[in-house]
Amino acid sequence: MPIKFLYIDDDETEKLQPLINELIHHSKGELEIVHTRVRPMQEIKCRFLDGGFHGLIIDQKLDAANEHGETVDYWGTSLAQNLRTEMIGDINVPSSPIVLLSNEDVYLKFYDLDESAHNLFDFTFCKKQVARDTDFAIKASKIITALAKAYIIARDEIPALRARNVKNEALLEPLLKWDSDIYEYTDKRFIDYVSSKSHDLHILVSLLLNTFVRSAGILVTEEMLATKLGVDVTASDDWQKLLLEFDAFTYKGVFSELKVRWWMSRIEDWWHENSDDSQVLRALVAEDRVEVIKNITGLESLVAIQPKYSNGKQSKKFWVNCIVSGTPLDPYDAIVANKPDLMPWEQVIYLDAKTTFDREHTPKYSVHPDYQRKVKPLHKRLTLDG
16 A cells, blocks of 8 residues: 655646656655645645545645635644644544655755754755755655654554553664664663653654664764775775675664664674674774774675875774765864754764865854864864875
8 A cells, every 4th residue: 555645735736746756756656645735724634634644745835826716824834833733632633744845945944954843844855856856856755755654653553562661672662673682782862762752753753763863873874884894895895795794783673764774783793792802893993993804704805994184194093974075084083063953872973174174064064163173273184294
């Protein structure tokens, strides 16, 4: 059965159909989107319930008349707020994803910068980007579909588990698909906080998407994993074979279809179990990490990451990546980006010195106030010869 979204937009269906078709196409048959023009809020709610929809897509600007010449006096944010209130207060209105699909740049930027905006929308997308950029359209389609699946699991499992007063490991297992080993070494601040929000399924799903899956720390992407192992992926013919060693450590919970990620605690367990106990992964330079991995696996076609800067001043204890360029860095050689609402279990966001010096990080990212005076000295240290 397809995942159904009700799409509220004041434009005509014929005008929006190519956009709708793009999202449906990239869902590979999983997604169905039904468009309606503006209606009174109560009628929108009734259509949502009667149609058996799994979520809503809303435009921000809803001021054009519908096919009957009728207009409404609300914006997309107001409609979302009304629906969220209904989902919390009325047991007959299921908690469901609400996605903003708009060309209103001001609000889209506000959403990215202000976590409180996540109280309304689960995600926002720019219409123009979906229409013009195939990769972005694929991303949007995947996230919309994954949001619906996450909400379905949350609705079906979490209230019943809460009623039984199960422990946190069992409470979150349907969403995270973890075992006792993973649970034991997962940041307890994450577990306690997320569990404390399990009464509100919207907040729960939003936390998992934005501060767990699409964040660094507990989970790592392929790029992050390669950096922590010290392996240059592009130069290593055996990289894919090495990834097979970690297949059992991949994250299989909600939103895992967005991108392959691994439980970092299980990677570190693998290292601890197979290498000399005195060799802490993070304490070694890239060449030494790769040599240990070769000895463990027998994979010889693995090449260590080389420093970006050639003057010999850059540390080879790579552990993080520049959020803009992807450059592997030791935090000692990195600039910290400003993100005041970072949760305690999330890894700090880092910027490469040259990327920052050349202002390639703006306008999306800014430098943390404590690091603003460090940009020029760090850039000079890493780039100055002699």
